[in-house]
Ligand SMILES: Nc1ncnc2c1ncn2[C@@H]1O[C@H](COP(=O)(O)OP(=O)(O)OP(=O)(O)O)[C@@H](O)[C@H]1O
């Protein structure tokens with residue numbers, strides 16, 4: 047599904063250069079649930095963002111569905127992000143001034159779909175995450191777990207092949223985290239490939255595969 | 267898509283209200299500056315009604331003050347001996363020179379209805395019109411053939427003609443200076459109508475004007491200004507000979523000779539100094555407003571950089587982000603400007619500023635200020651959006 051070959055990433059700030067990833071080779075198989083683990087600052091988020099084409103690698107090639115991403119031109123990657131990937135962030139990134147249903151609908155605004163179908167799909171996505179009754183609410187009227195489920199609905203509304211989740215339970219207590227994990231596992235069983243960054247060994251073990259990152263390199 | 271922009275705008279209304287107020291304030295300041303500049307430009311491009319090139323004015327000054335009585339012999343002598351000089355084409359007399367800040371205002375009345383109108387006026391001799399190359403719209407200039415008529419011949423401008431005789435031909439009509447029937451009233455007979463006469467020059471607000479006939483033979487009072495139409499190309503050096511000639515004619519007077527171009531520069535300069543001060547203040551104000559606006563809009567968009575990152579992660583292109591920001595900003599600015607327009611349109615409707623803020627000035631000022639505000643607010647909003655979309659979505663998402 048997604049193949050990373052000899053990927054490196056260096057962050058440059060005014061003073062320091064940080065080699066965040068070094069020569070990474072990784073294959074994400076279709077339909078798997080891949081957990082990425084490792085100590086803080088080791089480069090997990092960087093890796094996930096590179097997989098989701100949110101950032102450009104310093105060196106190496108990423109292939110999506112067998113096709114190498116050659117150009118990181120805005121138009122080309124935007125299309126891939128919109129069609130292939132769904133993102134879930136640790137801090138939800140919901141728009142508080144929009145109702146839940148409108149938040150979920152957001153990725154569809156960047157496709158040419160009639161408004162009715164957008165609404166319909168957003169409603170379906172919310173029902174899949176168990177929030178069919180909260181569509182008219184605003185995000186700050188929901189619990190953290192519910193907000194993350196809204197974010198998941200937003201990630202799946204475009205029916206992406208791959209869900210990318212960066213510590214999706216990091217801001218949640220264990221019960222709400224459990225609900226979110228259950229949901230991700232169910233989506234995976236229904237056929238969506240999931241790549242998740244986590245600190246929690248038990249969560250990671252519920253997936254089908256674990257990779258460990260240490261100091262910018264994969265240790266398996 | 268539109269609804270998706272409107273809903274959050276409305277949800278953020280308390281924050282947006284402040285922004286709208288700032289925009290409204292800026293709009294009003296920009297409007298005021300645009301209206302003032304437009305008005306000055308409009309005034310400047312209006313005709314003055316006369317030509318000042320190669321006309322010199324000579325101010326005769328007497329040793330003692332007091333009522334100037336007519337000395338027909340003097341005027342006759344001045345006219346004949348000056349016109350004998352090869353440099354001088356024509357000699358005319360007037361109460362005061364154009365481009366001199368002198369005004370004589372009085373009321374004129376319709377003899378029948380008693381309707382009153384205030385107007386500027388001055389006495390000029392028959393040659394005045396030719397000396398200043400003025401254009402007649404209707405009727406005739408007054409001339410020596412009007413000598414001895416019981417009613418004083420006058421030429422009035424279009425504005426006064428239209429005000430006093432709307433829809434009628436003013437030529438041949440009569441006006442009463444002073445309330446009709448009162449002791450000091452006298453009758454004026456209109457011989458001709460001119461388009462415009464703005465004696466103070468290009469920046470004078472147009473008003474009513476009556477040019478009354480001064481006759482060296484029969485007028486009761488004298489006038490003290492000569493207007494000399496010179497042959498084109500006559501240089502300043504002629505001033506010396508002219509002064510000598512004038513002294514020969516009448517030695518007990520002193521003569522102040524000034525080309526109209528000099529008087530014109532002087533009076534324009536006088537009006538332009540406050541104008542410059544005003545524009546410096548205006549520019550400063552505009553700068554403050556622009557900075558204020560920029561700050562507010564900058565902050566407004568910067569706060570949303572993580573949102574922009576999330577939208578791009580969800581598949582928005584940079585162009586789509588720009589569009590969203592621009593449309594949102596234009597919606598806000600339009601709301602502010604709509605409020606501003608509702609307030610400002612009261613000015614021409616109620617006419618508090620009279621002709622200074624006529625509809626033409628208002629409309630141009632509105633167009634200019636709307637365009638400027640739209641431009642400034644879009645640029646101010648776009649710049650942070652542009653910066654945000656230059657970041658990778660990752661950076662934008664992490665932006666604090
Ligand atoms: N935008 C950036 N600019 C500079 N350095 C960065 C940037 N993003 C990450 N880094 C650095 O790259 C390294 C990897 O960061 P990354 O966020 O991928 O770590 P992580 O494994 O996700 O950590 P955590 O578990 O704390 O989220 C860190 O040393 C970090 O300081």
Ligand SMILES: [Mg+2]
Pocket residue numbers: 090091092212
């Ligand atoms: Mg991280």
